[in-house]
Amino acid sequence: MSSNLNRRDWLKSGLLASAGLTIGQTNPVNAAPALTQGSFDVYAERELELAHEAMLAAAPQIKARLSSNENPWGPSTAAIKAISDTAPKSFLYAGPVTMELRKAIAEMNGVSPDQVLLGAGSSELLMASLLMAGAKGKVMMAETCYISGRDAREDGATMPTIKVPLTKDYQYDLDAMATRLSADTSLIYICNPNNPTGVMLPSAKLSSFCDAASPKSTVLVDEAYIDYAPTPATDSMVEHVRKGQNVLILRTLSKLHGFAGLRIGYALGQPSTLKELRKYCSGGFTVSTTSAAAAIASFKDKAFQEMVLKNTAESKKFLYDTLKSMDYTYLPSSANFVLFPIKVKGQVLLQKMMAEGVSVRSWFFDQQDWCRVSIGTMDEMKAFKEAFAKSVS
Ligand SMILES: Cc1ncc(COP(=O)(O)O)c(C=O)c1O
Structure with missing residues (x-):
């Protein structure tokens, strides 16, 4: 059973029904055209996320929301002040402040502003990247990674994805990926640190892979959790963008900066790649004045x-x-969540935990069920401890 089926089954369970939802329910964003048969379903993960949010909204009492890797300490007071300071100017489109943000991001990363593309969270840019790649060929990814659930179409269509299992120590198997790389691979998706495992690749190994693979395919490195890595500046693959290689980096402020509800993400890549990517997204137009100003303040x-x-x-040590x-x-884990194998079915644990007011996630891979817990405040981790002890006793 794939991780996605596991999540799907769970979402279709009574909890979801109590939220009054079914998978595939029409909502405004789902108005986007369906991909043709034979393409991977880039909308699947979003449906699952929306359903998860609806379930949380409908839950009677949440003591600890440890299911979406949010940062309970954010946003910073400086970011909140920037929001209130700029709110009166919100009748204006955000052009000047988003340009300022692009410049700030370019400077921080040693690239030029035309190598930066903003999005309302990195989800927008990730979806655009997949659409762009899907139009040209196949997407290679790990069997267990952030987007591995995206081909979960219920019509059983064959997807142009190449899925490579993780190694025994739950790392991306870069050697196997290099072997499987072929002329019709348009994008290689590497999530580093990986979600849901929290495992990171050795930087030198990933760097050599970028050197070797980028002449053949776009290498997309999703660095949503890079800020939690031991040495983010050198663990990041941005150097390959600086070198002019066909490497695309995605980052989000949803994690370290606590901006999940403010929605700021960005891509770093070659100007020609970003130009193409803009055809599949808003091109930065979805970013609001308040969020952009908050991002500038938060970076400082x-x-x-x-x-x-x-x-x-x-909290992680606890x-x-x-x-x-x-x-x-x-x-x-090198991220703000921890994955561990469990001794009961994932969906059984999730339901019991929800009944105790604690939300977590589960996966099924490597022939076992796993639970992923996001790192919260110490009080939230204590709530997890209590709920988990009751749920597995
Ligand atoms: C690996 C990874 N990439 C991208 C995202 C999307 O983040 P956002 O759209 O909030 O920027 C997430 C969200 O949890 C994630 O875990």
Whole structure:
């Protein structure tokens, strides 16, 4: 059973029914045209996310929302001040402030502004990248990664994706990916650190892969969690963009900066790639004045970022200790979530946890069920501990 089926089954369970939803329910964003048979379904993950949000909204009492890798310490007070300062100017389109944000991002990353494309979160840019790649060929990805559920079409159509299993230690199998690379591979998706595993690739290995693969296919490195990596500046693959290679980096402010509800993401890539990508998204037009101003302020607030990393490390250690004390193993994580194997069916655990007011996620891969817990405040981690102890007893 694939991870996606696992999530689908769960979403179709009673919890979802109590939210009054069914998979595939019409909603305004679903007005987008369906991809033709034989293409992967880039809309699947969004449907699942929307359904998950609806379920949370309908849940009677949430004590700890540990299911979407949000950052409970954000946004920073500087970002909130920037929002209130710019709110009166919101009758104007956001052009000047988004240009300022692009320049700031370009400077921070040692690239030029025409190598930066903004989006309302990186989801918009990820979807655009997949649409762009799907129009040209196949997308290669790990069997277990953030977008691996996107080909979950219920019509059973064959998808032009190439899925490569993770290695025994749950890393991307770059050697196998290099072997499977062919002329019709238009995009290789690497999520680093990976979601849902939290596992990171050694930077030198990924860097060599970018060098070797980028002349043959676009290499998209999704760096949503790179800020939690040990040395983000050198763990990032942005150097390959600077070198002019066919590498596309996606970043989001939803994690370290606590902007999940403010919606800011960006792509770093070659101007020609970004020009093509703009055909499949808003080209930065979805970014609001308030969110862009908040992003500029948040980037400058280093003390806030350090506080988030420190608190995340503390809560993560508490979670590791909790799991160890209960005789559970886990994958050491380079992100703001932890994945661990569980001894019951994922959907059973999720339902029990929800009944205790704690939301988590589950996956099925490597022939076992796993639970993913996002890192929250210490109070939220204590709520997790209590709910988990009850749910597995
Ligand atoms: C790996 C990865 N990429 C992209 C995203 C999308 O983030 P957003 O659209 O909030 O920027 C997420 C969200 O959780 C993620 O985990």
